[in-house]
Amino acid sequence: MEHHTVEHLCEIHTNLSVEEIEKIKEVAVNLPLMADLNKAHIFVDCLTKEGTQAIVVAEAAPSTSKAIYKNAVAGKIVYEPFEPSVLYTLRSGQHVFHNRAITQEGKTVEQSVVPIKGENESVIGTLIMEKDISEQLQRQQKLDALSEATEALSEILIGASEGHPIIPEVIEESLFFIEDDSKILYSNSAAASMIQNLGMGECLPGDYLAHYFPEMKEILKCPEELLVKEIKFYQHVFKVKKIQLGNPDKPNGTFIIFKNITELREKERELIVKSVAIREIHHRVKNNLQTVASLLRLQMRRGLPEESKVYFVESLNRISSIASVYEIILATSSVDEVDLYRLIEKIGNMLVSEAEGHKSINITYSGPQLLIQSNKAVSVALVLNELIQNCMKHAFKQKVEGEIQVVFMRVEDHLEVRVIDNGEGLSTVYKPSLGLDIVKMMIEHDLSGDFSIEPAQNAGTVALVTFPLEKEEALV
Secondary structure, X not given: XXXXXXXXXXXXXXXXXXXXXXXXXXXXXXXXXXXXXXXXXXXXEEEOXXXXXXXXXXXXXXXXXXXXXXXXXXXXXXXXXXXXHHHHHHHHOOOEEEXXXXXXXOOEEEEEXXXXXXXXXXXXXXXXXXXXXXXHHHHHHHHHHHHHXXXXXXXXXXXXXXXXXHHHHOOOOEEEEEOOOOEEXXXXXXXXXHHHHXXXXXXXXXXXXXXXXXXXXXXXXXXXXXXXXXXXXXXXXXXXXXXXXXXXXXXXXXXXXXEEOHXXXXXHHHHHHHHHHHHHHHHHHHHHHHHXXXXXHHHHXXXXXXXXXXXXXXXXXXXXXXXXXXXXXXXXXXXXXXXXXXXXXXXXXXXXXXXXXXXXXXXXXXXXXXXXXXXXXXXXXHHHHHHHHHHHHHHOOOOOEEEEEEEEEEEOOEEEEEEEEXXXXXXXXXXXXXXXXXXXXXXXXXXXXXXXEEEOOOOOEEEEEEEEXXXXXXXX
């Protein structure tokens, strides 16, 4: 790819500096060599200005193997639900190797991602290698089908040699052994029950499978010796496996195995519908919260008594913090989990940016990427809103600048969150208030945790929140 194209994409779509763009261009020069050496497609992706997606700024296809992509993808947006490894590496700087992903053209690839770092070890992009493993997956699928067929055939032979085909009769799948014209030579009890349950009468040796299932004609015509296909018969969904014995020129019969997956597909459909409904509910809750916030802002602009203004601001911040939970949910593929780091960062940045006065307050965050349940995230959002807002309101009355640190870590099955300021200290900062009452109520009743405040080592105050994590809450 030409240097000016890489530079043009970086300048338009990213926040990279001139020096960082030069670093990306240096990496892009070597992409063709890396692609040929690894027989893989190589990309360079960078985070967009919004920070929620990435963009492909450079690519190279191998000349030593078949290309994965038919069309160029430079300039294409990379969305997190489809390529989470890329966004994870851009945000964390961690390597990801041998991860499976789906390309924008629908192919399954094996993807490895490493960070490209600039000055101060900051991540400015990712180097991505993708290899097409579609054929490998197909071969594995055929081997799995062959293994199942071999096992079924062995059981049939064992039963036939003993004069009573016991083993194939207890197989849950419906098993047919047919000739090339679909004439049924053998069917187990599950197959006979399936035919009867579908209202097609009794299944007898000598009948034709295509008579019961006309759609099977196309499957039997396929030249593949091993074939796995999902087909809908009579309002039921079946996973059909065809295993042809012998060779196409001289077949020795064919095994046809039916597995009814109607209930599974129905549950999947219900989950999808439920997921869509929950996402729509989240969307409406977020919109309603933003409407309430807009009404509060409108009232504030129309004028308020000075003594009431602070209460409106506090209420507005609480509503905005809860809305942040739903904004993060709607920005990800999960409907019931929230990235704790993104939530804390969003709330903290909002409170600092909207703070009044001429004070210079810097806020920093540190902690792992951790997913927590959405209902628990609402309580955490309110707690952090109150603690950070308390710092903004009281800790720096006599100072023109200050620093707030939000530090969280996982300790065994608990999460510890510390809000640390370098302000005026405990005696003047924390007094009984509605905000602290909200904090204590949320922590004790909603999070089943503990809350404490103590002086910091040098200056300022440390607020410590500890609460247990559920089993399903885990590191990203």
